Amino acid sequence: MGKDLKGKELGKGITQRKDGRYQARFTDRFGKRRTVYGKTLKDIKNELHNEIVEDYRLNNTINPSITLDEWFDKWIRIYKQNYVKEVTILRYKSMYRNHVQEFLGRKRVNEINRLMVVDLIGNLNKNNFKKSTINCISRMLYDIFECAMADDVCTKNPMLKIKKLDEPNKKGTALTLEQQIDFFDMSVNSYYNNLFITIVNTGMRFGEISALTIGDVDFYNCKISVNKTSVYYKSEGEQCSFHVTPPKTPSANRTIPMNNMCKKAIQDQITVLKKILRLNENDPLNKLQLIFTTHSGNPISRGCIYSAMKHVIDRVNVVRAANSKPPMAYFGPHTLRHTFATRCFDEGINPKIVQAYLGHKSVNTTLDIYTDINESQKTHNILMLEDAMNETIRRRAE
Template structure:
C-alpha cells in the first residue's frame, strides 16, 4: 500500500513521487506492470480502476503495438504450422502481400476496426475481384484476428460476422482443384459417385443426367445422346396437386445434342449400368411404385425411383461434413450443389485449352456469350500457375549463353 509525501496511505497500487506526481501501478494478467502518472490523484484512481476492470474482463491486450505484417508471420509459423500444406502456405503469402498487407499491413492489429474491414470487402467487390479471391481475404482476416484474440493482442475479432457477396448469376460456385480431388476421393465407391463423375466428365445439366437411359449411351461412338430432362415440379396445368416427377424436353433447342464421353464419363456410365441392374432387383418385392415411363432411368435412388436433386445434396453434405472435420478452419469446403459439377467441368475445359465454341456445343448453350459469361471462371490457383508460365518465358528469353539470368537494366 503506497503513501503520499506526507505519509498518508493512498491505497493499493497508488503512490506519490518526489516530484509531486501521483503514480498508479498494478500487475496485469500477462505479468506486466503498467503504470500511469498524473498530478491528479483522482485521475490515477480512475485509471487504476478502469485498467483492473479491463484486466478482469480480459479486455486488455498483451501488446498493442504489433502490426498486422508482424503478426502475419506469427500466424503462419505458429498457428498454421503442421496443419496446412506448403502450396497452401505459399498461396496465403501471395494473397496477403497483394490484397491485405497494402491496406492493413502497417496498421496495429489492435486498431483494425470492423468498418475498415467492411470497406476493404466492398472495395474488392467494386474492383470486380472474383468471389474466391474476396472470400479468401475474408477467411484470412477472420482467422488471423481470431488467433490474435486468443493471443491477447485484440479485445475482439472485428472481422467476425462480416460476409462477402457472391453474384450467383455471374459467378457460380466452381470447385478448386484441391476441392475437386478431395470431394471425388470422398465419394469414390459410394452410391452417387457415378452420377457425379458423369456430370463432372461431361458437363450435363443435373436434370439431363437424371433422365438418361442406357439406350442414350453409345459406347462404340463414345457419345451421350441428350434428348430429355427430368423435372421435379408441381404442374398445375397437368393436374398435379403436389410436386411430381416429369420427363420433359431439354432446356432449349440447342440442348438436344450429342455429348462426347470423356474417359471419366465412359467408366462412370459403365459402372452405373451394373449398379442399376443391382438396384432394380431390390425393389422390395415390388412394393415400390415407379412413375410410368421412368422404369429404365439409369440414375436412380437406392429404391430405383427417380432422383430429386435434394437426395444427392443431402448425401454430398454428409461426405463434405466428414471431410471438414479433418480440415483447418480456413480450408473448410463450402456447400456444393449438383450443378457445381457442371460449372467445374466447364472451367476445367477452358483451363485445359478447349476452344469456347466447342465448349458451347458440349454444354448446349444457345450463344457463345452465355458460355463465356456463366462458365469461364479461372480459379485463383490456376491464375497463379499461368503467371508462372510468363515468368518462365521471360527468364528463358533473358538467359545468356551460360544459362545465367541477365538482370533488367532500367534506363532513365
C-alpha cells in the same frame, strides 16, 4: 336539344332531372348510349367533355371493362398454352397469383398506369424478394401488356421504360483441384458417386442427367445423347411429380463425348441397377429406363442429391478439421458443371467446343458465367508470359 326544369335550352344531350341534378347522354365508339351525371350545369358539361375525349382516346380498344385477371387468363390461353412448356405456364400462374393479382388483378387493363406497376415492383423489392424474381415478374407483365396492345385492349404498355433491377453476379463457383480431390475421395462410398463422376466429366445439367436413359448412351462410340430434361412440378389439381420434357433450349439438344472415367461410371451404375432392380426389358420397375435413380428405383429429385452431397461434404470437413484446414462450403450439382467447364479451360480447350459440351446458345455464357480463373492459373500464365518476354530479349541480344 335538352332543357332544364324551367324549359331553358341546355345543349345537345343535356337535361335536368326532377331532383335537380343534370345528366348528359352520348353515343360511344361501340354505338352504345352512355349517361353521365353532374350537380351543376358546369359540372355536367365538363364531365361530358371528359368522357367524350376519353372515349376518343380509347378509340381502338375492344373492351374497356376487361380486368387484368380476365386478360391474364386470355393471355395464357391464346399466347402461351400451345407455345411454351407446361412448367413455364405454371410458373407464370404462380407469379401472377402470388405477386400481381392482389395489387392489379381487379383493375381494368386500360386504366393500369406506370405509377401502379412501379408501386408493385417497389413493394416486392421492399419485401426482400430476389431481384431475379422481380425481373421475371416485370418481363411477364411487359409481355401481357404488349399482347393487350396488339389486341387493342389498351393503348399503351405501362411497363415501358421500367428499369431492370441489378441482379447479383450469376457467375458460379467451381471447385479448386484440391477441393475436387477431397470431394471425390469421400464420395467413393456414396450411392450417387457414379452420378457425381458423370456430371464432372460431361458438364451435364442435373435435369439432363436425371432424365438420362440407357438408350441415350452409345458405349461403342463413347457418346451421350442429351435429348431431354426432367423437372419436378405440381400440375393444377395434382401432386408434385416427375416429368420428362424437351431440353431447356434447342442448343441443349446435343451429343457429348465420354471419357473413360465417365464411361466406367455409367457402366458401373447400370450394374448397380441390375442388382437392385433386376433391370431388363420385361421388368416393370424403372419403366423409363433411367440410369440414375434412387435406391428404390424412383426418379431422383434435386433435394435428394443436395442431401447426398451434403453428407459427402460433412465427411470432407471432418478430415479437414483434423488437419486444421478450413471447411468446404456446401454446394449442389451445378457446381460440378461449373467445375467441368473450368477444368476444360485449364487444359486449353477451345471455348466453342466447351460451349458445345455445355449446350449453351452463346459462347459468352460459357465464358462469362461458367468458368473460373484460379490463382494457380494466373501464376502459371504470367510465368508463360515471362518466358515469352525472355525469349524476345534473348533474340534481340543475339
